Amino acid sequence: GAVVSQHPSRVICKSGTSVKIECRSLDFQATTMFWYRQFPKKSLMLMATSNEGSKATYEQGVEKDKFLINHASLTLSTLTVTSAHPEDSSFYICSATSDEAYEQYFGPGTRLTVT
Amino acid sequence: GEDVEQSLFLSVREGDSSVINCTYTDSSSTYLYWYKQEPGAGLQLLTYIFSNMDMKQDQRLTVLLNKKDKHLSLRIADTQTGDSAIYFCAESKDNYGQNFVFGPGTRLSVLP
Numbered sequence: 515g516a517v518v519s520q521h522p523s524r525v526i527c528k529s530g531t532s533v534k535i536e537c538r539s540l541d542f543q544a545t546t547m548f549w550y551r552q553f554p555k556k557s558l559m560l561m562a563t564s565n566e567g568s569k570a571t572y573e574q575g576v577e578k579d580k581f582l583i584n585h586a587s588l589t590l591s592t593l594t595v596t597s598a599h600p601e602d603s604s605f606y607i608c609s610a611t612s613d614e615a616y617e618q619y620f621g622p623g624t625r626l627t628v629t
Numbered sequence: 630g631e632d633v634e635q636s637l638f639l640s641v642r643e644g645d646s647s648v649i650n651c652t653y654t655d656s657s658s659t660y661l662y663w664y665k666q667e668p669g670a671g672l673q674l675l676t677y678i679f680s681n682m683d684m685k686q687d688q689r690l691t692v693l694l695n696k697k698d699k700h701l702s703l704r705i706a707d708t709q710t711g712d713s714a715i716y717f718c719a720e721s722k723d724n725y726g727q728n729f730v731f732g733p734g735t736r737l738s739v740l741p
Contacts, residue, residue, distance in 0.1 A: 520671075558672075558731045607672065620671045
């Protein structure tokens with residue numbers, strides 16, 4: 515099946531700094547990428563949907579100035595958590611799909627810890 | 630609104646069958662999925678079923694769909710310790726597998 519990678523797999527950053535998470539589709543062109551945040555006992559919450567070359571569509575309640583999403587190419591999307599706070603600590607998962615695929619392919623996730 | 634519910638925990642003995650249940654509210658759901666998440670990892674698609682089907686079998690996995698009751702179940706036969714994970718039910722309304730709504734996940738513990 516299709517492979518989606520994320521980098522880094524784990525990151526620790528200090529409060530107030532910014533951190534960037536990359537999501538790459540390794541063997542297909544991802545026209546659409548999704549960013550999810552995983553909350554304990556609340557499953558995966560969709561944060562935003564990004565289409566290559568256009569601005570991301572954010573879900574209600576997600577601050578677009580805090581969670582910057584860029585989808586500059588068909589194989590790469592980035593999520594930047596700006597001015598991180600401890601409550602931003604979470605597991606962030608991306609997924610990707612293409613015009614030909616009917617399913618989403620999920621990345622392995624990135625564990626962010628803000629100290 | 631859309632809502633997907635699952636019980637949060639399930640324990641079974643190795644070799645027994647596991648049945649993980651899911652209910653959803655959106656009757657226009659087109660696809661229903663089961664994903665597996667192992668500790669510290671992302672999601673792995675286990676299986677999916679179209680809304681016009683009522684059963685799908687894939688090796689040890691059996692998916693049953695009761696569209697009238699909006700109830701989906703995943704049965705794992707001969708459960709092994711390697712099946713210990715969190716299992717997410719998800720629904721999608723469109724034909725491209727997008728616009729997912731996930732359940733909270735069921736943590737399956739397999740006891741020796």
